[in-house]
Amino acid sequence: MKRREFITSVASTITAWPFAGLAQTASKVYRIGLLSSRPLPPESSVGAAILRAFARHGYIPDRNMVLEIRAGDGHPERLPQLAKDLVASNVDVILTFSFPAAMGAKNATTTIPIVATLMGGDPVATGLTKSLSRPSGNITGVSDMAIELAPKRLELLKDMVPTLHTIAMLFNAGDLGMTLRYQGAADAARTMGVRVQPLGVREPDDFGEAFASMVRDPPDALLMVADELTFLNRQRVYEFAAEHRLPTTYELENFVRDGGLSSFGPDVGEIYDRATDLIDHILKGAKPADLPFEQPTRFHVSINLKTAKALGITVPASVIIRADDVIE
Numbered sequence: 001m002k003r004r005e006f007i008t009s010v011a012s013t014i015t016a017w018p019f020a021g022l023a024q025t026a027s028k029v030y031r032i033g034l035l036s037s038r039p040l041p042p043e044s045s046v047g048a049a050i051l052r053a054f055a056r057h058g059y060i061p062d063r064n065m066v067l068e069i070r071a072g073d074g075h076p077e078r079l080p081q082l083a084k085d086l087v088a089s090n091v092d093v094i095l096t097f098s099f100p101a102a103m104g105a106k107n108a109t110t111t112i113p114i115v116a117t118l119m120g121g122d123p124v125a126t127g128l129t130k131s132l133s134r135p136s137g138n139i140t141g142v143s144d145m146a147i148e149l150a151p152k153r154l155e156l157l158k159d160m161v162p163t164l165h166t167i168a169m170l171f172n173a174g175d176l177g178m179t180l181r182y183q184g185a186a187d188a189a190r191t192m193g194v195r196v197q198p199l200g201v202r203e204p205d206d207f208g209e210a211f212a213s214m215v216r217d218p219p220d221a222l223l224m225v226a227d228e229l230t231f232l233n234r235q236r237v238y239e240f241a242a243e244h245r246l247p248t249t250y251e252l253e254n255f256v257r258d259g260g261l262s263s264f265g266p267d268v269g270e271i272y273d274r275a276t277d278l279i280d281h282i283l284k285g286a287k288p289a290d291l292p293f294e295q296p297t298r299f300h301v302s303i304n305l306k307t308a309k310a311l312g313i314t315v316p317a318s319v320i321i322r323a324d325d326v327i328e
Contacts, residue, residue, distance in 0.1 A: 028064065029063075029064055029065065029066060030059065030064065030065050030066070030092045030093075030283055031065075031066050031068060031089065031090065031091040031092050032054075032059075032065055032066070032067050032068065032091060032092065032093055032094075032095060032279070033067075033068045033069075033070070033086035033089065033091035033093065033094040033095065033112075034050070034067055034068065034069045034070065034094075034095050034097070035070050035071075035079065035082060035083055035086060035094055035095070035096045035097070035101045035104065035105055036069075036070070036071045036072070036096070036097040036098065036101055037071070037072045037074075037076055037079065037097065037098040037100055037101055037227070037228035038071060038072065038073070038074065038097075038098075038228045038231065038232070039071045039073055040069060040071060040097075046097075046268070049268060049269050049272050050272055052269070052272075053269070053272035053273045053275070053276040054276050054279075056273060056276070057276050057277060057279075057280045058280075059276070059280075068086055068089050068091050070082035070083070070085055070086055072100075072101070072228070074228060074229075074232055076098075076100040076174075076175070076228065079100050079101050079104035080104045080107060080108065082104070083101075083104040083105045083107070083108035083109075084108045086105070086108070086112075087108050087109045087112060091112060092112075092113075092282075092283060093112065093113045093114070093115060093279050093282055093283065094109075094112055094113070094114045094115070095114075095115050095117065095275060095276075095279065096114060096115070096116045096117065096141075097117055097118050098118060098177070098227065098228060099126055099128075099175060099176065099177030099178070100175060100177075100228075101116075102114065102116035102128055102139070102141070103126070103127075103128065105139075106128060106137075106138075106139055109138065110137060110138055111138060112138065113138050113139075113140075113282045113287075113288045114138055114139040114140075114141070114288065115139075115140060115141050115142075115275050115278050115279050115282070115288070116128060116139060116140070116141030116142075117141055117142050117144075117271055117272065117275045118144050118268075118271065122143075122147060122180060123141070123143055123293055125180055126176055126177055126180065128141075129293065132292060132293040133292045133293075134289065134292065135288055135289055135291065135292065135293060136289060137288070137289060138288050138289070139288055140278055140288040140289075140291040140292070140293055141275065141278070141293055141294075142271045142274045142275050142278070142293065142294045142295070142296065143293055143294070143295050143296075144265075144266055144271065144296065145266060145295055145296060146181045146184065146225075146251065147180065147181060147183075147184030147185075148184075149251075149264060149265065149266070149299070150181075150184045150185035150187075150188040150189075151188040151191075151192075152264050152299075153185070153223065153249050153251070153263075153264045153265075154167070154185070154188055154189055154192060154194070154223070154249075155192075156249060156262055156264050156301065156319065157221050157223070157247065157249045157262065158192070158194075159316055159318065159319050160247060160261075160262065160308070160313055160315055160316070160319060161220055161221050161247050161313070163220060164194055164220045164221055165194060165195060165220055166194065166195040166196075166197060166217075166219045166220050166221075167189055167194050167195070167196060167197065167219055167220065167221050167222065167223055168196075168197040168198075168199055168213075168214055168219035168221070168222045168223070169182050169185055169186060169189075169196060169197065169198055169199060169222075169223045169224075169225065170199045170201065170210055170222060170223070170224045170225065170230060170237065171198075171199070171200060171201070171224075171225035171227075171230070172200070172201060172202065172225070172227045172228075172229045172230060173200030173201060173202055174202040174203075174229075175227055175229075177227070178225050178227045179200075181225045181251075182198065182200075182225050185223055185225070186198065197213070197214070197217060197219050199213060199214070201229065201230070202229075203229070204229070204232070204233055207233050207236055207237075211236075211240050214240075214244070214246070215244070218244070218246075219246070220247070221246065221247040221248065221249070222237075222241060222246050222247070222248040222249075223248070223249050223250075224237055224248060224249075224250050224251075224255070225251065226250060226251040226252055226255065234255060234258060234260075235258075238258065238259045238260060241260075241261070241311075242259075242307075242310060242311070245310075245311050245312055246311070247261055247262075247311055247313060248260055248261050248262075249261065249262045249263060249264070250262070250263040250265075251263060251264075251265045252265045252268065253265060253268075253300050253302040253324075253325055256302040256303065256304045256307075256325065256327060257302075257304075257325075257327065259304065259307055260304060260307065261303070261304055261307045261308060261311065261313070262301075262302065262303050262304070263300070263301070263302045264299065264300070264301050264302075265299065265300060266296035266298070266299055266300075267296060267298035267299065267300055270296055270297065270298045271296055274294050274296070278291055278294070300324040300325060301319075301322055301323045301324055301325075302323060302324065302325040302326075302327070303315055303319060303320060303323045303325070303326050303327070304327040305320075305326060305327060305328045306327060306328060307327075
């Protein structure tokens with residue numbers, strides 16, 4: 001991923017925007033490190049959302065901000081070294097986009113501030129911080145509330161599949177954050193009286209066995225926990241769900257736009273906006289330990305009616321009414 005390619009494709013659309021705080025920050029150029037498990041292509045919604053979030057706080061690439069981008073490209077084992085590369089680049093702050101990236105950054109530095117987003121699981125349970133209200137050391141961020149949202153996702157799925165008795169859960173068993181997300185969803189399912197079929201994967205070759213397990217023991221629906229591994233193999237999940245007419249729910253709306261049936265999740269734009277707000281406070285002198293981990297306040301329900309029709313599912317009007325995005 002080339003830094004120049006990432007920036008110029010979007011920066012031209014934002015440099016003309018008026019920003020009240022720009023004059024106060026233009027005298028200094030800040031170096032922001034971005035550490036991600038997957039690439040951040042400029043044409044993606046994530047790439048554009050990141051730059052828009054920075055711009056809203058007065059930070060413009062190649063004017064008063066330089067982005068140092070490091071991505072694991074589907075190889076999380078590379079993240080520790082990439083984090084060290086950012087530290088060696090003397091960045092002012094590191095923004096991370098997954099639990100492995102956040103932990104890699106934490107292990108690489110005790111002095112450079114870290115703002116973690118979309119890491120999955122409880123930041124305390126994963127060992128990123130000792131407390132949400134009073135983070136320890138040099139790390140703060142925005143939690144995605146994945147565990148707290150698990151019951152809502154299951155309720156949405158049950159509204160569309162009233163006969164739901166068994167749900168398969170596909171997750172990256174090699175990622176502690178994703179495993180905690182699975183456990184939270186599994187606990188919520190059991191509370192609802194739904195049997196859980198755990199499908200832990202660690203590499204692309206494991207998806208074949210996960211699919212075979214569902215053929216041997218067909219579930220009523222599937223919940224996919226989103227991370228780098230499952231994201232890169234999402235098309236295989238879509239195809240399996242379509243072939244076997246398997247209702248599936250996801251954690252983020254972009255999966256529904258790609259062809260998934262439903263999702264319930266936080267507003268990613270808000271998460272990036274809150275993260276860049278934390279970065280703004282840090283660049284102006286605040287310490288991460290004094291900035292509590294924040295939680296999203298806006299959430300999206302997304303439904304793909306085209307996929308529902310292909311699966312033979314009639315989405316209740318009550319679900320469509322409360323959906324933020326309905327794809328027809």
